[in-house]
Amino acid sequence: MPKPPREFPNPLFKRWLEEWRDQAGERGRFRLQRTYERALSSLLKYPLPLHSGREARILQYFGEHICRQLDEQLEKHRHAQEDLVAPTTSGSGQEDGPPSNRDVLASDVPFLPAPFSTKPDQLQGQQLKKTKSVSHRRARGYFPAQRSGACAVLVALYQDSTNPHTRGYLTKSELQRAAQPLCDKSFFLAGPGSKITAWSAVSTLIRKELVLKTNIPARYSLTESGLTLAKELSSLGKLPLSQDNDLSHPATGTEEPLVDSEGDDGRVSGQDTSPAERSGEPRPEVFKPQFTFHPGHFDVVLCVDFIETTGGPTSRKRDLVNELERNGVPFSIRKLHVGDFLWVARERNSAGQLLTAQELVLDYVVERKRMPDLCGSIIDGRFHEQKFRLRQCGISHIIYLVEDSGSVQHLSLPEKTLQQAITNTQVVDGFFVKRTCDIRESAAYLTIMTRQLTKLYGDKTLLSCTKEELERERPLQPRNDSCVLLTFAEFNEGAVKNKPQTVNEVFARQLMQISGISGEKAAAILEQYKTPASLLAAYATCRTAQEKEQLLSGIKCGKLQRNLGPALSKTLAQLYCTPGPLL
Incomplete structure (x- = not known):
């Protein structure tokens, strides 16, 4: 028979660290959140019970501050137990004084062995302590701070539930856009020195059974307890928009039209209703960008898939990077789920320095193939699959860069077959095929493209959108003074190769x-x-x-x-x- 799962020896410490971690994330203190996360990870690996925070000092990532915090919390917990249950130890033969930390742990978690004999009256007292302690914790409840990520998600889902045309759920991108005006932190981008966004609060809400996550792709909705809490949060009044909200451009301060948080139809505040709206007929959705780049406030940066800089012989690993550096091309090496090169418009501050901030993907992507790579992709079936994913990625201008380096005489397929595949890519699939002799010429082509795209987009206003909005807005493009583009996160997440398929x-x-x-x-x-x-x-x-x-x-x-x-x-x-x- 399989062994029963090992019971965790320090459940109180685990619970408190999780609470402190979540509170730090909700308040935007992401470094502190990371500190608690690492301490929690270290605690979960320790197999023995700890009687005090001081004893936890032996564990990795447990500094003086966390240990003192645990001891203080342990003392508060002990006093709460004493307040709930009158002392029963007098005359029982035990020494007067407060119980040890291990006693407190044992009284709260029944599977920990108590250091004293368990007589019937003591068991009854311990069970009473446990029941009242749990009810006391539930009475305190969970109430997120206003304009925190958790509060924004709950209120956004509640507002959607009051919409007569609601589907009963929101997708991730829909929920992010609906919650962003209600939160001081970004749901899309992490702050400086952090990898955590306001979206991390959703995991807390799911764990506390306030938000329900179903289906693939994910759908989010409120549970009964979540609906009750969301109503209470919403009844506190209309949440004001923050001054540093993402709806205003950080460099220019130009505000986009704000959405009335009391409305359920996505209408801009103060906009008159049309006859169709008054008659109850369905209306086309109004496009509202989550953020905007104005001319002169962004740079065009070439994104290079990390495979292009790490594959092949060691002598060629950095050839492409060296050529781009020699040509003065601003580039960023990262993991691309589709294509080998693409360009993003990256926001910059007033001093002209690049920031790790919002990025919009320009409407051009490059798939690079050396002749041996092309031969291998045709043989193993990746050739058609990659072209299909390129067509579905949301970018209109697809460039097929063919490097004719090396001889094709020793490849598994005849040269005529390879040339026919390249021709079909251009004629049948409609890709633009660019041939180069070697990696230096490929780098030169990427350099020219970067400069041309800088000129092409430099005087335009760039509007962010989701993939669904892009498909709806694409018939309106191209525009003379503006264009609608995907965020890099939306593009790369939607292009994951092994994601669940519809x-x-x-x-x-x-x-x-x-x-x-x-x-x-x-x-x-x-x-x-x-x-x-x-x-x-x-x-x-x-x-x-x-x-x-x-x-x-x-x-x-x-x-x-x-x-x-x-x-x-x-x-x-x-x-x-x-x-x-x-x-």
Whole structure:
């Protein structure tokens, strides 16, 4: 039989460290939050009970401050126990005086052995202590500070629940945008010297069973206790917007239109309602950027995937970096989930120094392939998969950089096959193909692109958006004086290779496994039939087998809007309509 899980020997210390860690995060004291987190991690590894904070001094990351704090909390806990239960030790043979720290731990957590005999009346007294202690802790409750991350999340979810058109939940990006005006800290970017944002409060709310997280991608909603607390927080009054809110540009102080926190329709404060709104008809959503970059207040920076600087022989590891440095290109090495190079507009302060702050992804991405890499990707199937992910990443201008370095005579595929694959990438997929001779010429091309994009975007106003908003706003682009761009966090998170896939994405991959179905043709099919179920439903309405075979033949594909054709339509009908195995 499997052994029962080992019971943790220091539950009080663990609980207090977790509370102090969460409180520090809510107050924006991220260094202190990190200190408590490291101490908690060290405590969880220690297998023996600790009788006082002073004894914990032997553990890593337990300094004098934390140990003294634990002793003070332990003393308060002991006094609270004494206040709740009258002393019963007089005349029992025990010495007068306060119990030890171990006694306090034993009275609060029943599985710790007490250092004295457990008579029936003592057990009853200990159980009474435990029950009243728990009820006392519950009476104190959890009440986040105003304009903290936890408060903002609860109020944002409550405001959404009062919307008659609510879906009953918010996604992560929706919740971040709804909660940001209600919080003094950023939900998107960590402060200087920290990796934690206001979003970290959500884990606390989930652990305290105030917020429920379901589904993949995640959906957030209030529990019953969370709804009660959110109502109380919301009833305290309309939360004023902070002066350093992200809705105002830090360099210029120019404010974007503020959202009325009492409204449930996303309307700008003071805006008159239209006849359609008064009649209750659905209205198109108003685009409101989370932050804005004005001309002269950002720099264009080249982002290089770290694989491009670490792969290959040691002598070539830094060749690209050295060339970029020699050409004076501002660049940043980081992990990119799609593409090898892209450009971001990065905010800077009034002194012109670069900050670790907001970043917007420009509408250009580069996938670099040396001929051996191209050959290998075709053989193992990554060639089509990478191109599909590039088309889905939210960037319009995709550049396929082919480095013709080395000989192709000793590769596994003939040169004609490789050249045909490159041609198909340009003609069929619509990517811009750039050929270079070696890594130096590739660096020179990236240098020219960086300078051109600096000129192209330098006089524009850049507006941040989510991927859903970008798809909705893209028909309005290009604009002469402004453009809508994804934040780097939104772009890179949405491009994770192994993230959970939607039915629509799996259906697209399934279609592309059929010979003759390119990504372009698969996308055209998906425009009319989002899922296999919708396609099967369409086949079910067909009266004859011939009608099924011709169902998809008229779908328009590609820039030339050519028909999918009867051959592919028949193949798809056989695949999805044949009940048994295909012969």
